[in-house]
Amino acid sequence: MNDVILNTVLILVSLGIVAAIILYFVSQKFKVEEDPRLEKVLDTLPGTNCGGCGFPGCSGFANALIGADDLAPYHCPVGGNEVMKEVAGILGMEVEEKDPFIAIVKCAGAIGVRKHITAYDGAANCTIASDLYSGERGCSDGCVGLGECVDACDFQAMYMDEYTGLPVVLEDKCTACNACVKACPKHIIQLWPKGKKDKRIYVACVNEDKGGSARKDCSLACTGCAKCAEECKYDAITVENNLATIDFATCKLCGKCVVACDVRNIVADHFSKEQLDKLADKREARLEKEKEARIAERKKNKEEALSEKNQETENPSTKTGTTDAI
């Protein structure tokens, strides 16, 4: 009886030892060389797998970072500069600071601003709706308002405003991961630099129709009147295809274009009302002055013309006078 137990134990122990030896050699033979930095980098990254870096997930991004010679083209929008600095520290490389971005909605066509043209009761998905037709509200370029961008957001940084029917981006939560930009079938969401003191200026319209027909659809549409571009000292605004666009790289956030816009559709985030009012007053004063100057000039021209005429009328009289004298 004891023998049976002893034999069993011995056999199992020896089998275990043999298996252990085999496993040892196999593990030596098929050892996977892994960069010890990979795990560290992976731990530093936020682990949201949002894809904002352009890679399918954090792990893919970490692999790319380790293989990279230069970190300049890589950026984790969620972690931002802090995380990138830490990663650079682990990898023993330098990284430049990049301005943080944020998603902006380039449509101001809220309920009431655009006229209601149809009722849609199909599947609640922007892409499906816009494949079928232009949307419930006029302006075929504007927001469909079914919230596909909100569904796409992994960070609960967006919601649909009930009253305007437009998506709203929560600034403190948005990581600029690009998910909403990709989801929007109308391409009205764009990433924009967060800006100094969170100040941003952009045109909230993407409609490229001619002025009149665009304004018929939406009372806030950009007509491409180019008043903003005239006002801009830094050439940051271009008007193409009846649409003004601001180049965020050259924009100095002076705010002059904001008050120049007739429909007030140039959005100025985090500008105080007083500041804008001041700018508007200044502009008005300047316009008034210009107007006066123009009137004065016209008057002057008129007077000059009149005096010339008088001279001319005087001259022939002298001529006739001479003929009379003859």
Added chain:
Amino acid sequence: MLFDLIHQLKTFHKGGVHPEENKLSSHAPTARLPLPKSVTIPIGQHIGAPAKVVVERGDDVKVGQVIAVHEGFVSANIHSSVSGKVGKIDTVMDSTGFKRLAINIRVKGDDWLETIDRTESLVTGIHDTPQEIVRKIMEAGVVGQGGAAFPSHVKLSVPEGKHVDTLIINGVECEPYLTADHRIMLEKPDEIMVGTQILMKALGVEKAIIGIENNKKDAIELLSRTALTYPGITVEALKVQYPQGGEKQLIEALLGREVPSGGLPVDVGAIVHNVGTTYSVYLAVQKNQPLIERVVTVTGKSIDHPSNFWVRIGTPVIELIDAAGGVPEDTGKVISGGPMMGKALNDLEVPIAKATSGILLIPLLESRRAEVYNCVHCGKCVEVCPMGLEPHYLMVLGKNKDTAKAGKEHILDCIECGSCSFVCPSNRPILDYIRYGKSQIRKQKTA
């Protein structure tokens, strides 16, 4: 006895549904709609590249004059459907609310080009060579009038290495309500036969079958009688089953051949043309008349006079509705096309295009979508899918943007007939999400 007869009728074998037919206007002879005050002719009425405008504002045009020429092979000429002065050439709202370029012409008189033979006499002799026929069809801007508006000359140019043995003329008209094809078969039987012969000559085939569903018995009888004098053409009655008018379904019903996944009818030796297209081919080749008018059904349960009209391309939809008795008060939706595949209009000023087969006014109570419930996995959608797909599964894949799996499940084979959404007891928007899945795949391909 009759039951047995119907049972012997051919049809396609996979899936299909039989919605209420409601062919209200089938006994209304086609009337000619009075000329509108102005027409708006979009330059992209067909599949493929939009045509290039060749007229300018202020030009005087005659009926049948080319106003936009085709760009590239898969494209079609656009002709003026009226005589008058060219007005604005600008973007207008199309039937889906998007803005497309269109040419506006203010109507003045009815002055046709001299080259067009306007007599009603039948011209049977076909003197053109196959190449000339294809060229004439291309010049005349003929496109498929069944709904897809695919340029007809492209279908007639059989790629090298492919052999076509049968021409199929599609007189199925499986969409409920619509009767445009039915009326044209009853009123222009000889012209359709000659048109069929022209197409046969262009393709070099000896055999042509005209497929007609059995709910148009008068058309079957008339065309069968007419076909006796035209060798090679036979008329086949088909069991009523939606979507038999789909090319792939019709080929299967008539020839028993299955078009392979991702393939074209040409791969199984068949070419399908609609009866309306066939009539246009006759006009283009024998009478030199381009595609400037078509038959449009105006129908609906509460409309005063469900009718069929000969309409010049570019006529605003509202004129047709007014001619049929005006918009009924209970109208909830106006659809361009049939109830199964048509698209709702959001403006009644949009023009009739080459592929507009009908205008359908649906009462408010019927137009609303019902409340959506969860999928109960009853399998009805799988049962009715004429392409043998699993719509409920494709819907989920589409919703989850799983393009890889959706592609493997042949989502691109879906012909968007809507049978699945039609039978779903939970009222799920199946087709919407399948379309979504398809567009995701297409987006990936172009990216």
